[in-house]
Amino acid sequence: MAAIKIEARGVTMAYTDKAGRSLPVLREVTLEVQEGEFVCLLGPSGCGKSTLLNILAGFEAPEEGEMRIDGRSVTGPDPRYLTIFQNYGLFPWRSVLGNVEYGLEIQGVPASRRRATAMEYLRLVGLLPFAHHHPRQLSGGMQQRVALARALAVDPDVIFMDEPFGALDAITRIKMQEELQRIWQQKKKTIVFVTHDIDEAVYLADRVVLFTSNPGRIKTVISIPISRPRDRSSPDFAALRDQIFTAFQMKQEGEPGEPEYYI
Amino acid sequence: MQRLERIFLSMAGLAGALTLWQVLAWAGLYPRYLFPWPGDVLQCVSQQLRQGVLGEHIAVSLFRFSGGYLAAAVVAIPLGLLLGWWRRLWVAVDPLVQVLRPISPIAWLPLVTLWFGIGDLPAIVIIFMAAFYPILLGTVTAVKNVDPVYIKVAKNFGASGRHILWRVIVPAAFPYITMGLHFALGTAWVFLVAGEMMGVRSGLGFLIIDARNSMDTGLVVAGMLVIGLLGLAIDRLFGWLERLACRRWGIVEEEGSRWPR
Numbered sequence: 001m002a003a004i005k006i007e008a009r010g011v012t013m014a015y016t017d018k019a020g021r022s023l024p025v026l027r028e029v030t031l032e033v034q035e036g037e038f039v040c041l042l043g044p045s046g047c048g049k050s051t052l053l054n055i056l057a058g059f060e061a062p063e064e065g066e067m068r069i070d071g072r073s074v075t076g077p078d079p080r081y082l083t084i085f086q087n088y089g090l091f092p093w094r095s096v097l098g099n100v101e102y103g104l105e106i107q108g109v110p111a112s113r114r115r116a117t118a119m120e121y122l123r124l125v126g127l128l129p130f131a132h133h134h135p136r137q138l139s140g141g142m143q144q145r146v147a148l149a150r151a152l153a154v155d156p157d158v159i160f161m162d163e164p165f166g167a168l169d170a171i172t173r174i175k176m177q178e179e180l181q182r183i184w185q186q187k188k189k190t191i192v193f194v195t196h197d198i199d200e201a202v203y204l205a206d207r208v209v210l211f212t213s214n215p216g217r218i219k220t221v222i223s224i225p226i227s228r229p230r231d232r233s234s235p236d237f238a239a240l241r242d243q244i245f246t247a248f249q250m251k252q253e254g255e256p257g258e259p260e261y262y263i
Numbered sequence: 264m265q266r267l268e269r270i271f272l273s274m275a276g277l278a279g280a281l282t283l284w285q286v287l288a289w290a291g292l293y294p295r296y297l298f299p300w301p302g303d304v305l306q307c308v309s310q311q312l313r314q315g316v317l318g319e320h321i322a323v324s325l326f327r328f329s330g331g332y333l334a335a336a337v338v339a340i341p342l343g344l345l346l347g348w349w350r351r352l353w354v355a356v357d358p359l360v361q362v363l364r365p366i367s368p369i370a371w372l373p374l375v376t377l378w379f380g381i382g383d384l385p386a387i388v389i390i391f392m393a394a395f396y397p398i399l400l401g402t403v404t405a406v407k408n409v410d411p412v413y414i415k416v417a418k419n420f421g422a423s424g425r426h427i428l429w430r431v432i433v434p435a436a437f438p439y440i441t442m443g444l445h446f447a448l449g450t451a452w453v454f455l456v457a458g459e460m461m462g463v464r465s466g467l468g469f470l471i472i473d474a475r476n477s478m479d480t481g482l483v484v485a486g487m488l489v490i491g492l493l494g495l496a497i498d499r500l501f502g503w504l505e506r507l508a509c510r511r512w513g514i515v516e517e518e519g520s521r522w523p524r
Contacts, residue, residue: 059415079421089412093434093512103420154420 005158005190006033006056011065013051014215024215025051029065031209031218038184038191040205042198042244048216049194050162056192057083057160069158079103081158082151086166088143090135096146097122097131103154121149124183141172145179152187161193165200177203181228202240203230210247220247296480303481304488311485317470321489324455324466327383331390331458332451336444339395343402343443347436348428353403360399368392369457381462389458394451401443405436438512441505448501452494467493 013026026048033039041049054060055067058077067074069081077083082103090099100118109117122128125145127138135143144164151159165173177200184191195201201208202224210219222243226236281301287293288300295303311317346353368389379385409432417431459468467490474482 057419059418077415077419077421079419083415083419085412085415087410087412089410089416091413091416091431091434093437102416106417106420106422106426 003035004032005035005037005069006192007031007066007068008052008056009066009068011052011055011062011067013048013055013060013062026055026062027215027217029216029218033190033192036188036190038193038204038206040201040208041192041194041211042201042208043196043211043216043219044213045196046216047211047213049211051216053083053160053162053192053194057081059083079107079154080156081160082154082156083160083162084144084147084151084164086163088135088140088147090143090146090150092134092136094135095131096127096133096135096138099135099146100150100153102150107154117153118149121153122146124152124186125149125179139172140168141176144168144176148180148183152183152189156189158190158192161191163194163196165197166195173197173200178229180204181230185228198241198244199232202237202244203232208244210244222247296478299481299484304484307479307481307485308489311482317489320465320467320470321493323383324459324468325493327386327458327466328390328452328455330383331387332394332448334387335391335394335447335451336398339398340402340440343399343440344406344428344433344436346399347403347406348432360396364396364400368454372457372461376462383463385462386455386458386466386468389454390451393454394447397447397450398440398443401446402436402440405439405443406432408439409435434512438509441508445498445501445505449494449498452490452497455490 008029008031011026011029012024014022014024016022029048029052031052041052043049051060055062056069056074058074058081069078074081091102094102097115097118100121101114104114104117119128119131122131125148127142127145127149130138130142135146138146147164165176168176181204193201193204205224208222208224210222211217212219222240224240226234226240230237285301288295299307308317311320346356371392372385372389375385375388379388413431413435414427417427422431455466456468456471459466460472463469467486471483471486471490474480474486
């Protein structure tokens with residue numbers, strides 16, 4: 001069995017609203033992620049999955065509980081653990097190449113090596129011809145690929161992805177999932193991926209962590225033992241999707257005609 | 264709208280206004296000593312040009328204006344970066360700025376002449392005051408509105424505080440800072456005349472006051488027109504530089520917001 005890369009123990013988090021009330025966001029969340037594993041955090045909006053990601057990435061400190069990566073306590077953001085955001089976070093004043101070089105620049109990598117590495121990762125995400133464009137001139141999917149290249153360029157151990165494809169249209173999204181899967185298989189990074197899309201989670205993850213809200217807790221963890229590349233129309237895929245639907249109680253069992261949820 | 268059509272329409276508007284002015288003058292609707300005829304103004308301008316004085320007045324006015332404006336930018340932009348970045352300091356300083364800002368630079372004129380005497384300096388200080396607040400507030404707002412995701416990304420890659428300020432905040436805020444600079448340009452230009460009303464014997468403001476003292480309304484209006492035309496030219500020049508910078512910065516101008524969100 002692979003080594004434990006990330007562990008969260010009893011992570012509890014609450015926000016204080018304007019009236020001074022404490023709003024619980026996460027309660028007693030405990031989670032382990034293996035080295036090289038692809039884990040999806042899946043749940044409805046407001047279930048605290050993004051908050052957990054922010055805590056894992058070191059952008060926020062939990063109220064209670066412990067966060068460790070490689071056995072060391074997480075105290076703040078770290079270039080070894082990079083986050084990719086839904087709105088890409090590309091610097092519009094830099095070219096695509098300049099964006100991918102950014103992390104290397106901070107690490108003090110000499111210009112020529114910086115350029116070569118950036119070009120290599122732009123090739124990996126298929127954007128070499130757009131190196132000298134501005135991010136603004138690219139589509140959403142392409143921009144997210146630039147963000148991915150920028151993250152990969154500094155060779156991080158872990159990549160946190162916060163609904164990275166949430167702003168993309170359905171077809172681009174599927175293409176991006178395939179692309180991410182290909183790159184993950186090639187680079188073998190540990191990935192923690194937040195989504196509210198069940199298909200996306202089943203397609204990408206080794207394990208799907210299901211969250212429920214108010215306050216955010218882990219409901220259950222479902223392993224996806226399908227070999228890659230996965231076929232979205234296979235019976236295995238459908239069965240696992242069904243299992244998640246059931247876990248979220250979105251499938252009606254028992255008394256028909258009595259909805260368990262309201263929209 | 265086509266460029267040619269645009270030019271034609273604006274020319275037509277100007278020509279219409281001039282014609283109306285001339286017609287009103289011919290109709291004798293107002294006494295000529297209260298407001299000149301178009302021809303009088305033209306004559307004044309050509310006379311000033313022939314004597315070579317108009318050029319001198321323009322040069323000295325531009326010198327004072329650019330001195331005050333650039334000094335304001337040099338002081339207000341770093342201050343704005345500091346205040347925008349350090350929220351607590353801004354909360355402390357904001358009330359003071361809000362009280363001082365509505366005070367017209369003209370209200371400062373008695374004190375300014377008291378402190379700086381006569382010569383170029385009082386005029387430069389008035390321009391400085393007029394340009395200062397728009398640039399300061401523009402910069403503070405620009406820094407406050409920097410998308411927090413840029414800062415998160417920079418921190419994630421291990422950027423230092425100084426790096427974040429100079430390599431992330433400043434470039435991210437830059438397009439909005441130039442908006443403040445552009446706005447301040449127009450505001451400050453308006454105060455050129457006020458700045459040159461006292462204590463100087465040159466400049467376009469002086470030209471107007473001096474002409475008024477000798478009841479030369481033709482020259483008054485000529486001075487006004489020169490100020491208007493120069494203001495327009497400066498505004499256009501800045502707009503052109505701004506577009507150039509924005510293109511360099513990868514911003515598409517047509518969009519409502521300058522940065523993609």
